[in-house]
Amino acid sequence: MSSATALTWFARHEIRLARREWLAMMTGGRRKRTRAVVGLLIFAAFMHLPAYAVIGRFANLRAPLDKSSLIVMTATIFLAWALMLSQAIESVTRVFYARADLDLIMSSPARLENVFSIRIVAIALSVIAMALLFSTPFVDVLVIGGGIRWLAGFGVVVAIGLSAAAMAIAVTIVLFRLIGPSRTRLVAQILAAVIGAGFVIALQIAAILSYGTLSRFAVLTSDAAARFAPDADSIVWWPARAVLGDGEALLLLLAGGLMLLGAVMAIFAGKFADTAVRASASARPNHQGSRRKAFRSGSRQQALRRKEFVLLRRDPWLVSQTLMQLLYLVPPAVMLWRSFSDSSMAIVLITPVIVMASGQLAGGLAWLTISGEDAADLVATAPLKPSRVIRAKIEVVLIAIAAIFAPLVAALLFASPLQAVVTAAGVIIAAASATAIQLWFRVQARRSQFRRRQTSSRLATFAEAFCSIGWAATAALALAIPIAALVSGLMTTGIVAATWKLSPRRD
Amino acid sequence: MNPQESALQVQGLTKRFDRLAVDALDLTVRSGEFYALVGPNGAGKTTTLRMVAGLLRPDAGSVAVFGIDALSDSVAAKQVMAWVSDEPMIYDKLTPLEYLEFVAGLWGIDPATSEPTAHHLLASLGLEPHLHERCEGFSKGMRQKVALAGALVHDPRLIILDEPLTGLDAVSARHVKGLLGDRVRSGCTVIMTTHILEVAERMADRIGVIAAGRLVAEGTLTELRQQNGHNDTSLEDLFIALVDVEAAAA
Numbered sequence: 001m002s003s004a005t006a007l008t009w010f011a012r013h014e015i016r017l018a019r020r021e022w023l024a025m026m027t028g029g030r031r032k033r034t035r036a037v038v039g040l041l042i043f044a045a046f047m048h049l050p051a052y053a054v055i056g057r058f059a060n061l062r063a064p065l066d067k068s069s070l071i072v073m074t075a076t077i078f079l080a081w082a083l084m085l086s087q088a089i090e091s092v093t094r095v096f097y098a099r100a101d102l103d104l105i106m107s108s109p110a111r112l113e114n115v116f117s118i119r120i121v122a123i124a125l126s127v128i129a130m131a132l133l134f135s136t137p138f139v140d141v142l143v144i145g146g147g148i149r150w151l152a153g154f155g156v157v158v159a160i161g162l163s164a165a166a167m168a169i170a171v172t173i174v175l176f177r178l179i180g181p182s183r184t185r186l187v188a189q190i191l192a193a194v195i196g197a198g199f200v201i202a203l204q205i206a207a208i209l210s211y212g213t214l215s216r217f218a219v220l221t222s223d224a225a226a227r228f229a230p231d232a233d234s235i236v237w238w239p240a241r242a243v244l245g246d247g248e249a250l251l252l253l254l255a256g257g258l259m260l261l262g263a264v265m266a267i268f269a270g271k272f273a274d275t276a277v278r279a280s281a282s283a284r285p286n287h288q289g290s291r292r293k294a295f296r297s298g299s300r301q302q303a304l305r306r307k308e309f310v311l312l313r314r315d316p317w318l319v320s321q322t323l324m325q326l327l328y329l330v331p332p333a334v335m336l337w338r339s340f341s342d343s344s345m346a347i348v349l350i351t352p353v354i355v356m357a358s359g360q361l362a363g364g365l366a367w368l369t370i371s372g373e374d375a376a377d378l379v380a381t382a383p384l385k386p387s388r389v390i391r392a393k394i395e396v397v398l399i400a401i402a403a404i405f406a407p408l409v410a411a412l413l414f415a416s417p418l419q420a421v422v423t424a425a426g427v428i429i430a431a432a433s434a435t436a437i438q439l440w441f442r443v444q445a446r447r448s449q450f451r452r453r454q455t456s457s458r459l460a461t462f463a464e465a466f467c468s469i470g471w472a473a474t475a476a477l478a479l480a481i482p483i484a485a486l487v488s489g490l491m492t493t494g495i496v497a498a499t500w501k502l503s504p505r506r507d
Numbered sequence: 508m509n510p511q512e513s514a515l516q517v518q519g520l521t522k523r524f525d526r527l528a529v530d531a532l533d534l535t536v537r538s539g540e541f542y543a544l545v546g547p548n549g550a551g552k553t554t555t556l557r558m559v560a561g562l563l564r565p566d567a568g569s570v571a572v573f574g575i576d577a578l579s580d581s582v583a584a585k586q587v588m589a590w591v592s593d594e595p596m597i598y599d600k601l602t603p604l605e606y607l608e609f610v611a612g613l614w615g616i617d618p619a620t621s622e623p624t625a626h627h628l629l630a631s632l633g634l635e636p637h638l639h640e641r642c643e644g645f646s647k648g649m650r651q652k653v654a655l656a657g658a659l660v661h662d663p664r665l666i667i668l669d670e671p672l673t674g675l676d677a678v679s680a681r682h683v684k685g686l687l688g689d690r691v692r693s694g695c696t697v698i699m700t701t702h703i704l705e706v707a708e709r710m711a712d713r714i715g716v717i718a719a720g721r722l723v724a725e726g727t728l729t730e731l732r733q734q735n736g737h738n739d740t741s742l743e744d745l746f747i748a749l750v751d752v753e754a755a756a757a
Contacts, residue, residue: 295608295618295625303612307598314600314641375596378657381560382613383586 007114014122022126039458044137051137059145063244067226073240075203080131081160082195088127088168089192093185095119096172096275116272117265120169124261127168128161149245155254156242162257166264173268176275186319193324201327205334300384304392305399308369312400315447318368322361329357329408348479351423352472354408359430359468362401364450366438369393372447394435401431419479426475433467433496440503463499467492512538513571514665514696520558520568522720528554530720531568536698536713538573538664541691543707544700545742546717547750552700555717556667559698560590572665586614589658593670595650596657599643603634603653606642607660614661621660628656632682648679655683659690666690668699672706684710708742716749724749 023037061069105115135157142150171191175184230236242250296306312318331353370393373379379389405427413420441460470492477485515536522529529551536542544552557563559570561581570577570584577584597606604625611621629638632652637645642653651671658666666687672680687697688710701707707714708728716724716731724731724745731745 295611295622297618298612300613300615303609306612307601307609310605311598311600374598377560377562377590377592378596378610379613380562381585381588381590382610383582383615384613385582 007118010110010115011118011122014118015125018122018126022129044133047137048140051141055138056141056145059142059150061146061244063241063246064232065240065244067229067232068221070232070237070240071225071229072221073243074237077156077160077239077243079200080135080157081164082198084127084131084161084164085168086192086195087130088123088165089172089188089195091123091126092168092172093188093192095123096185112272113269117269120165120261120265120269120272123169124162124165127165128158131157131161150243152245152247152250153243155250156239159242159250159253159257160239162254162261166257166260169264169268169272173271173275190319190323194327197324197327201330205331300382301388301392301395304379304384304389305396308393308396309400311447312365312368312396315368315450318364318450322364326357326361326404329354348419348476350408350412351419351426351479352476354405354423355426355430355475356468356472358401358405358427359434359464359471361404362397362431363434363438363464363468365397365400366394366435368447368450369396370435370438371442371445372450373444374446376444390439394439397435398431401427422475422478426471426478430468430471433471433492434464436496437464437467437499437503440500459499459502463495466495467499470495512573514538514540514573515559515698516569516571517555517559518569520555520570521566522551522554522558522563523566528720529558529565532717532720532722534715534722534725536696538696539691539694540696540712541687541710542696542698543711543714544698544717545702545704545707545714545746546700550717551720552717553669554720556590556669556698556700560588560667561585562590587664589661589663589666591651591654591658591666591668591671593673595647595654597642597650597653600641602637602639602641603629603656604638606653607657610657611660616661624662625656625660628659628686629653631686632656633678647674648676651675652679652682655686659686663695665696665698668697670700670702672701672703704742704746714742716746718750 065073105112108115132154135153139150139153139157142153172184172188175187175191179187238246238249238253242253298306370390380386382389409420409424409427412423437460441457443457470488474485474488474492477488513535515534517532517534520529520532520534521527532551532555534555544556546552554563558565559572559577561577561584565578572584573587575584575587598609601609607621607625607629608618611618611625626638629635632655634649634652634656637649642650645653651674655668655671658668668687671683675683684706687699691697691712699707699711711728713725713727714731715722724734726734728742731742732740735745735748
């Protein structure tokens with residue numbers, strides 16, 4: 001087999017692996033893939049509605065734009081890039097640590113630089129494919145409303161996808177060099193979470209500090225932002241101009257993205273192999289546990305709870321996934337802090353954010369404790385009734401939620417006692433609903449499968465999300481329009497009841 | 508303790524998945540006995556033992572562990588049992604010592620008893636240098652040894668092991684066999700499935716041969732030879748002869 005043929009073969013192999021990973025993620029590994037794909041297409045079609053609601057009114061935008069519009073558009077593209085970068089860092093880390101074929105590849109007579117160049121391209125393509133999938137409803141809405149010039153949006157997605165993948169590879173390999181393989185895994189995951197959420201949160205905090213609102217657009221559309229923004233012909237506006245159909249800007253962006261990826265391949269493809277070797281060699285991390293001497297006494301449930309707390313604390317996937325959710329609590333916390341000196345009504349906005357976050361976090365924690373049991377046989381053969389095991393695990397979730405949200409609610413108590421009570425009730429109900437859903441849809445899985453938890457049951461995922469949103473809305477309405485809160489609460493209770501009815505474990 | 512007391516009594520045990528996995532199986536293991544259950548792949552060994560350990564609910568039949576009905580009073584039966592599977596059931600993010608503390612806590616063992624036992628077990632399995640390292644970096648053999656120590660830390664009267672020697676190197680296998688031998692000598696009952704017939708031949712007091720979900724032969728090695736009319740053949744030859752007969756009958 002010639003070198004070129006071998007590379008083509010390897011590229012096909014990579015595409016096949018990526019396709020299957022993607023399908024497995026979408027279908028949760030079930031065999032009825034056609035149904036899953038059809039479901040996905042229906043979902044994509046449905047997504048056109050919210051896309052229309054969000055950007056439908058911008059379809060008639062044409063160049064030249066005023067500075068405020070340019071800033072908003074550029075910030076939105078930057079946000080998309082940050083999210084792609086976050087996803088790409090996660091992909092690169094997974095390739096280093098989770099792919100089981102590194103030994104095979106590196107023991108083969110293929111030239112590793114070439115092989116890993118293809119793997120880099122494959123990462124870039126998977127990031128771009130995912131971004132195209134999510135951006136399609138938005139671009140469609142713009143094309144339908146404003147003409148085919150908006151198709152350039154797809155080109156911008158490709159260009160920023162290329163640069164995000166290139167940046168992710170460079171960042172991850174540099175991290176390997178600086179802090180070593182075992183720490184890179186955790187740091188890269190945290191970095192991915194922070195990058196994904198950081199930009200939006202930074203804008204929100206700026207908005208709170210400057211304008212007392214959670215709206216990030218307050219900063220972007222402000223006169224101050226326009227004053228500090230560069231001139232209209234600046235390179236900063238190329239992405240926005242490209243989206244608006246400026247062919248030259250689009251070509252330059254695509255060329256820039258390709259060059260960046262090419263440079264990363266040239267510089268890092270060789271190091272990629274080396275890095276992969278070091279990652280696999282560090283498959284025996286030497287984490288030291290606590291050197292505490294004495295075993296602790298307590299009930300069997302206490303033993304279970306202690307174990308769950310230790311595992312939650314040491315779970316890197318959970319740390320990164322949870323960090324993103326917790327980061328979203330930073331703006332409300334800043335707002336709360338600010339409200340002590342300013343009796344703005346905007347503080348009411350904190351309640352739904354906190355309630356929503358508690359529901360989402362409880363869902364993740366509940367999956368990890370209830371479904372993600374690595375020693376399921378051990379726990380099942382222990383002299384303990386299953387109901388007690390489940391109770392201990394639920395207690396862990398609720399204690400963790402209480403520990404995280406109690407300080408916020410306590411601070412709220414000083415600003416507005418009624419709001420604190422409503423928020424506390426919302427947190428408890430949202431967390432209990434998410435935990436119950438995870439309980440009804442529990443499966444036996446390993447904790448490392450956490451990132452695929454959404455695929456084990458689409459129904460549970462959607463129910464959990466809708467319940468969190470529903471309870472968040474109910475809590476907000478309880479403070480503003482109590483009668484509407486009753487309706488919203490009843491609707492959300494209906495969702496919980498319907499989920500229970502449809503769940504496989506109603507016992 | 509009466510050596511003839513039944514540690515395990517299984518009657519009419521039946522389990523069906525897509526096909527019949529265990530077919531009205533009767534099995535009695537005496538207290539203080541090392542019992543090896545051998546059979547070809549898919550014969551129903553693991554399914555049988557998982558039902559005994561309370562991991563699977565049988566479709567029919569009864570399971571008694573030291574006279575305790577394991578189906579109606581599973582908690583009491585589990586208190587005196589330990590289960591070790593071929594895939595070690597440990598937590599990557601815990602150290603061996605933390606894992607043993609957790610297992611002892613689950614079985615409600617007083618820390619004053621369980622802590623020295625844990626240290627002793629881990630030391631005897633050669634894990635002393637790794638007491639405070641998380642298990643995530645351990646080899647298959649080390650993980651299996653941690654799981655075994657976990658099974659022994661609550662001092663069970665009946666230990667059920669499903670292929671415990673799979674993937675272990677010679678030294679680790681020697682450690683495990685030594686530990687199990689010691690337990691049997693101190694009065695504990697061990698039931699073990701294995702594909703390594705030499706282990707069954709050398710360690711087991713009695714051997715049960717299972718095929719197609721049924722016990723097709725049982726006894727000491729000498730009894731098995733006599734039952735099949737081969738007086739100086741190896742267990743491997745006997746096993747193949749028995750399984751072949753069963754396959755032909757099926």
